[in-house]
Amino acid sequence: MLKRRWGRVLFATSEIARGTQANPLGAAVLGGGIAMSHDLATQYRDSGVTFNCYAPGAGTRTFDLYKDQMDDALHAQGVPEDEFGKFYLPPANLIAPMLTWLCTAAAASVSGQVFAVRGSAVTRWTDVADGPTIVKDGDPRALWTLDELDTQVPAHLLSNDA
Numbered sequence: 001m002l003k004r005r006w007g008r009v010l011f012a013t014s015e016i017a018r019g020t021q022a023n024p025l026g027a028a029v030l031g032g033g034i035a036m037s038h039d040l041a042t043q044y045r046d047s048g049v050t051f052n053c054y055a056p057g058a059g060t061r062t063f064d065l066y067k068d069q070m071d072d073a074l075h076a077q078g079v080p081e082d083e084f085g086k087f088y089l090p091p092a093n094l095i096a097p098m099l100t101w102l103c104t105a106a107a108a109s110v111s112g113q114v115f116a117v118r119g120s121a122v123t124r125w126t127d128v129a130d131g132p133t134i135v136k137d138g139d140p141r142a143l144w145t146l147d148e149l150d151t152q153v154p155a156h157l158l159s160n161d162a
Contacts (some may be wrong), residue, residue: 005048007102011037013053013114018125024104030143038127040074041112050111052102057118064083090119098122 001007016023017030033053040051048162067088074084095117101107114125134156136142144152 002044002047007049008107009040009049009051010036010099010102011051013055013060015055015057015116037114038112043068044047045111048108050107052107053113054095054099054102055114055116056092056095057089057116057121058150059089060092073160079149094119097131 001009011033013033014026015021016026017033017034019027021027037051037053041157044051070087071081073083074087075081079087098115098117102110112127116125118122134152136144136148
């Protein structure tokens with residue numbers, strides 16, 4: 001692909017990569033795929049080859065394995081059976097258009113991105129970026145004390161204003 005100066009690489013990932021599913025091994029593996037695609041996209045920028053990820057939200061065979069448990073949980077919550085379908089994942093074939101689009105010439109400038117695709121809903125996950133910074137006395141070589149960090153971190157790095 002690099003030699004031909006054209007190609008598309010798609011990595012599958014999952015919501016698990018965001019550390020929300022109580023699955024640290026899955027988070028490490030699937031998050032690693034995202035990091036690898038970001039690195040490759042940076043390394044091969046302007047090469048004609050793109051590297052992106054997709055996180056499918058679809059009713060697959062895996063979803064089917066847990067459907068009965070989901071139905072039981074919905075029933076326990078008092079959801080009427082004729083409304084269960086609202087809670088099911090959309091069919092897997094609905095993710096194909098976005099994946100196909102990522103492989104077209106129209107997506108030539110799209111690289112290093114992650115797209116969650118759930119039915120017709122397509123969401124771009126935002127990149128990890130630097131947030132607020134604190135520097136002791138304006139000197140990056142100055143040593144913080146724990147007492148200073150006790151006040152500075154919550155006030156300047158973790159506050160809603162940060």
